[in-house]
Amino acid sequence: MNTSLTLQAIARIYPDRTAIAWEGGSLTYAAFEDQVRRIAHALRHRHGLAPGSRVGIAMENAPEFYPLLYGIWRAGLSAVPMNSKLHPKEMAWILNDAGARLCFASRKLGDELTSAGIGSLPLIITGTRDHAALLGADGIIGEPGDPLSEAWLFYTSGTTGKPKGAMLAHRSLIFSCHAYYADIDWIDTQDTILHAAPLTHGSGLYGLAHFARGSCNVIAAGSFEPERVFAALKQYANVSMFAAPTMVTRLLNDPSAGSADTRGLKTIIFGGAPMYLADLRRALELFGPKLYQLYGQGESPMTITGVEKSMHADTSHPRWEQRMVSAGVARTGVAVKIVDDNDRDLPNGEIGEIVTRSDCVMKGYWHNDEANARAMRDGWLWTGDVGTMDDDGFVTIRDRSKDMIISGGANIYPREIEEVLLSHPAVLETAVVARPHADWGEEVIAYVVRREGQGVDAPELDQLCLDNIARFKRPKGYRFVAALPKNNYGKILKTELRELLKKEA
Numbered sequence: 001m002n003t004s005l006t007l008q009a010i011a012r013i014y015p016d017r018t019a020i021a022w023e024g025g026s027l028t029y030a031a032f033e034d035q036v037r038r039i040a041h042a043l044r045h046r047h048g049l050a051p052g053s054r055v056g057i058a059m060e061n062a063p064e065f066y067p068l069l070y071g072i073w074r075a076g077l078s079a080v081p082m083n084s085k086l087h088p089k090e091m092a093w094i095l096n097d098a099g100a101r102l103c104f105a106s107r108k109l110g111d112e113l114t115s116a117g118i119g120s121l122p123l124i125i126t127g128t129r130d131h132a133a134l135l136g137a138d139g140i141i142g143e144p145g146d147p148l149s150e151a152w153l154f155y156t157s158g159t160t161g162k163p164k165g166a167m168l169a170h171r172s173l174i175f176s177c178h179a180y181y182a183d184i185d186w187i188d189t190q191d192t193i194l195h196a197a198p199l200t201h202g203s204g205l206y207g208l209a210h211f212a213r214g215s216c217n218v219i220a221a222g223s224f225e226p227e228r229v230f231a232a233l234k235q236y237a238n239v240s241m242f243a244a245p246t247m248v249t250r251l252l253n254d255p256s257a258g259s260a261d262t263r264g265l266k267t268i269i270f271g272g273a274p275m276y277l278a279d280l281r282r283a284l285e286l287f288g289p290k291l292y293q294l295y296g297q298g299e300s301p302m303t304i305t306g307v308e309k310s311m312h313a314d315t316s317h318p319r320w321e322q323r324m325v326s327a328g329v330a331r332t333g334v335a336v337k338i339v340d341d342n343d344r345d346l347p348n349g350e351i352g353e354i355v356t357r358s359d360c361v362m363k364g365y366w367h368n369d370e371a372n373a374r375a376m377r378d379g380w381l382w383t384g385d386v387g388t389m390d391d392d393g394f395v396t397i398r399d400r401s402k403d404m405i406i407s408g409g410a411n412i413y414p415r416e417i418e419e420v421l422l423s424h425p426a427v428l429e430t431a432v433v434a435r436p437h438a439d440w441g442e443e444v445i446a447y448v449v450r451r452e453g454q455g456v457d458a459p460e461l462d463q464l465c466l467d468n469i470a471r472f473k474r475p476k477g478y479r480f481v482a483a484l485p486k487n488n489y490g491k492i493l494k495t496e497l498r499e500l501l502k503k504e505a
Contacts, residue, residue, distance in 0.1 A: 002145040003173045004040075004073040006212035007033055014214045017189055022063045022219040029214065032067060037139030039071025046137060047122070049101055051076035054153055056095045056103035056121075057200070058113060060084045061221050064126045065199045066207065068104050071134070073170075074142045078150040080165075081200040084109060086470045088116035090163075094155050095121060098165060098366065104131075147171040153366055156298040156411070165366030166299045175333065175359040177209040179303045182332035184292050185240065185267055189214040192236040196220045196229055196243065197409075202271065203242040205301050210240075226254035233264040240267040244409025245275040246440055252282050262287055267309065269294060271302070272409030280312070280324055289313030295327035295395070299381055303331050303360040305395050319392075326396040327387070334358040338389050343377065348391050351398055354383045403494060405434040407442050412473050414444075414494075420468045421446060426456035431484050431492045432475065435501040446475035447497055449484060 007029070011019075015030035027035075043049050055072045057079060059065055065081075072079045080098045082091050084106075091113055095103055102122050105113055110125045124130045152168040181187070193210045195217060197203035207217050218236060220228055224247055233239055243251075248270055251257060265287055271294040275283070283291055293307040307328035314320060330336040337345055338352040346352045361381045365371045375382050384404070387397040405412040414432035421430045429449040434442040450456060458478040465474035485496040 001147055001170060001174065002073055002076070002142060002149075003151055003170045003208060004036060004070045005142055005144065006174070006177075006208070007036060007070055008142065010212060010214045014189055017214055018216045019211065020063050020066060020217050020219060022221065025063065027063065027067075032070075034139065035067040035135055036070040036074050037141065038137045039067060039134045040074035040140040040142070042134040042137040043071065043075040043077060043102070044140065046133075047102060049075065049077055052078065052150065053101045054078045054080050054098045056091075056098070056100040056105075057081040058084065058091055058103060058105040058109040059126065059200075060106055060109070061195060061199050061219055062106060062126065063219050064104075064131070065204070065219070066211070066217065068126075069204075073151055074140055076145060076149070078153055080153045080155070081204065082155065083198060083200055083470070085198075085472055087466075087468060088112040089468060090470060092116040092118050094163065094165075097162075098153055098155075145170065147174070148363070150363065152301075154298040154301065154362075162416075164368055164371050167363040167366055168301060169363055172301065172360050172362065173205070173208055176205060176301055176303050177212055179331050179333060179360065180206065180209040181213075183306055183308065184269060184294075187213045187215050187238075187240075191215040191238040191240065191266065192218060192232075194218045194220060194229065194232050194236070194239050194241040196224050196241055197247065202296075202302050206240075206242050206269070224250070226251045227256065230254075230256060230260040230262075234261050235264075237264055238266045239264050240269065242269045242271070244272045245270050245279070246408040248275060248283055249279050249439065252279060252286060257286060265290055267292055271295060272406055272411075275324075277321060277324060284312060284315070293324075293328060295397070297381075297383060299362045299375065299383075300334075300356055300358065300360045303358065304334060304354075304356050304383070305330055305336060322390075322396075323394055326390075326394040328395065329393045330356075330395075331358075334360065336389070336395060338387065338395075348389050351386060351388050354385045354387045354395060354397070355380045356383060357381065403433070405432075405442050405444055407434075407437070407444065407472065408440045410472055412444060416469065417444065417446065417465065417473055417475065420465055421448065421461060423468075424456055424461065424464055426451050426454035427461075428452075429484055429492075431494055431497055433494050433497045433501065435477070435498075443476040444473065445477045445479065445501060447479045447481055447484060449481060 011029040011033035018026050019029040019032040020027040104124050148169045150167050151170045154166045155163040195203045269292045291312045295305045296302040305328040335357045340352045357380045389395050403414050417432045418430050428451045431447045435445045437443040485493040
């Protein structure tokens with residue numbers, strides 16, 4: 001079924017309930033549904049977009065996001081939401097790769113995209129006359145549609161220097177909603193979800209589950225600020241929120257944390273990286289048994305394994321600490337196993353690649369047969385993460401293949417940064433690795449070998465990165481060395497570089 005029809009159904013039952021709220025305004029379910037119908041009609045008839053066409057969304061958190069997203073779906077189109085922190089050149093590449101026919105953008109990101117060179121791609125800037133014209137159209141009620149049709153083209157960080165577009169069907173999104181109800185919380189019209197994390201990623205996906213049950217979605221624009229979260233807990237009831245572990249620690253370390261009224265909090269769902277045990281204990285002390293940890297990927301959005309609230313609360317369990325540093329057990333309706341290099345199932349306790357299968361798993365990567373051959377086999381998704389499973393079914397991630405770095409809950413792939421650094425004429429070789437960081441989990445460090453007789457310094461390389469990739473991906477430190485450690489085959493030994501960083505610490 002088309003995901004937008006969950007909105008249509010709930011709007012009939014609760015037309016006057018608040019669907020979306022933000023600082024200075026709100027939108028009822030009836031008004032939300034009306035906007036979606038009009039946007040869908042304009043996209044199909046005024047802009048001439050055929051079913052299946054891709055439409056980009058380049059926006060920071062804003063109340064316009066969801067009406068545009070659901071309008072795209074109601075029109076039978078596929079949405080391509082992009083991280084607002086990406087460099088405009090990265091966004092332009094994604095739009096071109098996706099073959100987008102149109103892009104919605106905030107004024108700031110729209111100006112940046114135009115400067116980055118998106119050719120003749122039409123842009124509709126929110127808050128302008130063109131945007132308002134969408135809402136003047138007639139409405140489309142919508143048809144159930146094919147549940148396997150593409151809904152969301154989610155671009156993951158690329159291990160080969162370019163991101164890959166994971167094709168998420170409507171079935172995947174609706175399955176994710178059902179798994180939310182089964183494993184995290186049952187929700188209804190008395191519930192609220194606070195979107196303090198980006199709508200283009202996990203928080204936005206979990207908004208779908210709340211809309212389908214008539215809950216209130218509160219949009220927090222701008223940067224993450226703990227005091228705004230605590231204020232929302234006083235204003236709204238039964239508040240849930242998705243957060244990266246770094247956001248949770250910022251809440252814990254805020255001066256008002258100990259005295260804040262958190263009775264309005266229902267659930268904090270965190271993911272992207274495990275939380276330090278000390279922070280976890282503090283969070284349980286401050287918030288109570290209201291934490292849920294999840295493990296997922298863009299290829300299986302938010303839905304592979306999880307650690308339930310009751311497991312967090314069971315501190316007397318003899319293996320509580322081991323469970324807390326794990327990624328949890330398979331979600332409802334999800335199969336998870338550990339396999340070796342020959343795709344054979346491994347016994348409990350042995351290290352191998354984590355693979356998963358469910359209706360949440362993507363259809364495949366957009367126009368990338370080579371990546372599909374590696375990641376999708378017989379309906380199973382090869383996650384690229386290496387881990388173990390214990391006798392109770394708890395999965396623990398031991399390492400990340402392809403050297404992915406997780407900083408502040410964001411996935412960063414070294415190859416992408418390395419290619420930018422190697423574009424400098426004075427850089428002969430480079431290797432990007434992670435260094436542990438108390439607040440962010442990991443931070444990016446670049447080892448650089450200069451070409452003989454040529455000079456380049458850290459500020460120059462930093463500017464090169466800022467000109468080509470997102471700010472959060474750039475190295476936080478540079479190490480200029482005479483040579484990089486390599487094995488007999490010439491492969492750079494990043495393990496040795498990580499050990500050097502540990503000795504520095």
